[in-house]
Amino acid sequence: xxxxxxxxxxxxxxxxxxxxxxxxxxxxxxxxxxxxxxxxxxxxxxxxxxxxxxxxxxxxxxxxxxxxxxxxxxxxxxxxxxxxxxxxxxxxxxxxxxxxxxxxxxxxxxxxxxxxxxxxxxxxxxxxxxxxxxxxxxxxxxxxxxxxxxxxxxxxxxxxxxxxxxxxxxxxxxxxxxxxxxxxxxxxxxxxxxxxxxxxxxxxxxxxxxxxxxxxxxxxxxxxxxxxxxxxxxxxxxxxxxxxxxxxxxxxxxxxxxxxxxxxxxxxxxxxxxxxxxxxxxxxxxxxxxxxxxxxxxxxxxxxxxxxxxxxxxxxxxxxxxx
Numbered sequence: 518x519x520x521x522x523x524x525x526x527x528x529x530x531x532x533x534x535x536x537x538x539x540x541x542x543x544x545x546x547x548x549x550x551x552x553x554x555x556x557x558x559x560x561x562x563x564x565x566x567x568x569x570x571x572x573x574x575x576x577x578x579x580x581x582x583x584x585x586x587x588x589x590x591x592x593x594x595x596x597x598x599x600x601x602x603x604x605x606x607x608x609x610x611x612x613x614x615x616x617x618x619x620x621x622x623x624x625x626x627x628x629x630x631x632x633x634x635x636x637x638x639x640x641x642x643x644x645x646x647x648x649x650x651x652x653x654x655x656x657x658x659x660x661x662x663x664x665x666x667x668x669x670x671x672x673x674x675x676x677x678x679x680x681x682x683x684x685x686x687x688x689x690x691x692x693x694x695x696x697x698x699x700x701x702x703x704x705x706x707x708x709x710x711x712x713x714x715x716x717x718x719x720x721x722x723x724x725x726x727x728x729x730x731x732x733x734x735x736x737x738x739x740x741x742x743x744x745x746x747x748x749x750x751x752x753x754x755x756x757x758x759x760x761x762x763x764x765x766x767x768x769x770x771x772x773x774x775x776x777x778x779x780x781x782x783x784x785x786x787x788x789x790x791x792x793x794x795x796x797x798x799x800x801x802x803x804x805x806x807x808x809x810x811x812x813x814x815x816x817x818x819x820x821x822x823x824x825x826x827x828x829x830x831x832x833x834x835x836x837x838x839x840x
Contacts, residue, residue: 518834520562526827530570530579531563537584538566538591541639542632552616552628556595565590565692568720569699571831572713574824575816577703585639586648586698592636593652594691597659599629604663605750647701655694662686670751673773677758681722688728689721696720712815716828719812724835726805729754731840733789733798748780748788755804756797757788763795809836 524531542553566587573583601607602615603622609615617625633656640648666683669675675683696717700709732747733756747754753761753776761769772791775784792798809832819825 518830518837520564520567520834520838523827523831523834524563524567526823527567527570527574530574530583531567533579534566534570534584534587537581538588541585541588541592541635544631548624549628549631552620552624555616555619556632563591564724565594565695568692568695568717568831569702571824571828572696572699572716573703575713575819575822575828576700576706576709579703582643582645583699583702585643586702587695589636589639589648589652590691590695590698592632592639593656593659596629596632596636597691599625599632601663603629645701648698651694651697651701655690658686658690662688662690666752669753673751673753673776675753675758677755677762680753680755680758684722684725684729685718688725689718692721692724693717712818716812716815719808719815720832720835723805723808723812723832726755726801726808727836727838730756730798730801730805733792748776748785751776755801756792758797759800760792760795760797763797805836809833 539557542557544550544553569587569590570579570583573579573586598610599616602610603617603625607615607617609618615625616628620628636652637649640652662683662685665679666687669679669683693714694717697710697714700713704710729747732754757772761772768791772788775788780788812832813829816825816828
């Protein structure tokens with residue numbers, strides 16, 4: 518199953534989301550409009566907007582606020598990616614030139630700021646302080662997670678607890694916000710908001726573990742980046758963290774020395790083989806499955822429906838995807 522198949526039952530709502538997204542981003546500046554067209558044309562899979570719509574439909578009937586919520590979540594996500602590409606000096610995004618590659622860093626930073634401001638304007642337009650609070654907290658956590666990861670990549674001393682803290686903030690926070698905002702747009706029941714926030718947080722954790730696993734055996738043509746890219750960026754993720762826990766100090770020191778100096782293609786293969794031998798891939802897969810199951814358990818209180826079944830499939834897609 519791919520994402521397009523999951524989207525089919527929600528085509529009507531996705532059309533409304535895309536209309537709202539374009540309206541929120543509109544401007545009267547030619548350069549902004551040119552970049553926006555590029556962003557819209559090459560925007561991601563629509564993972565988070567679909568989650569907003571699914572969550573809204575699970576507990577109510579989607580309305581204009583649902584499509585606004587889907588749009589502002591995607592805008593916050595897109596703004597963070599634009600800024601990340603500048604910080605990381607990354608020139609490829611989803612297999613295509615990033616905004617900083619096309620228009621240089623200054624314009625990319627300002628465009629990220631523009632998208633963030635449009636996100637806030639859209640949130641303010643809902644006239645709900647809770648929407649603003651959810652977005653503000655997600656934004657804070659995104660920045661906090663990135664900064665902690667940078668700090669840890671410098672020292673290469675990340676623990677498993679710190680890893681989960683980082684991915685909770687970097688990835689799960691916004692996915693949790695997406696499902697919570699979806700529920701908030703159609704239900705006044707606080708239990709619905711809390712359950713679906715937890716659903717998104719667990720799903721986001723599983724999503725990021727899967728992303729980190731893809732770095733070990735991903736296909737460059739599919740992913741738009743080579744396997745082992747995290748090693749080159751000095752990012753230590755769960756498979757390697759677990760492998761280190763099973764290793765002697767001299768083994769750990771040898772790999773950390775390689776990472777600090779910068780790894781070659783052959784060294785990437787050696788590190789991947791080391792992680793596999795120590796059971797790191799298997800362990801990360803088990804944690805991914807654990808968090809996916811926790812996400813599904815959040816949906817158990819709801820009666821069986823096509824939407825609930827689609828959300829179960831959405832969890833399975835998240836952990837089985839190839840990119």
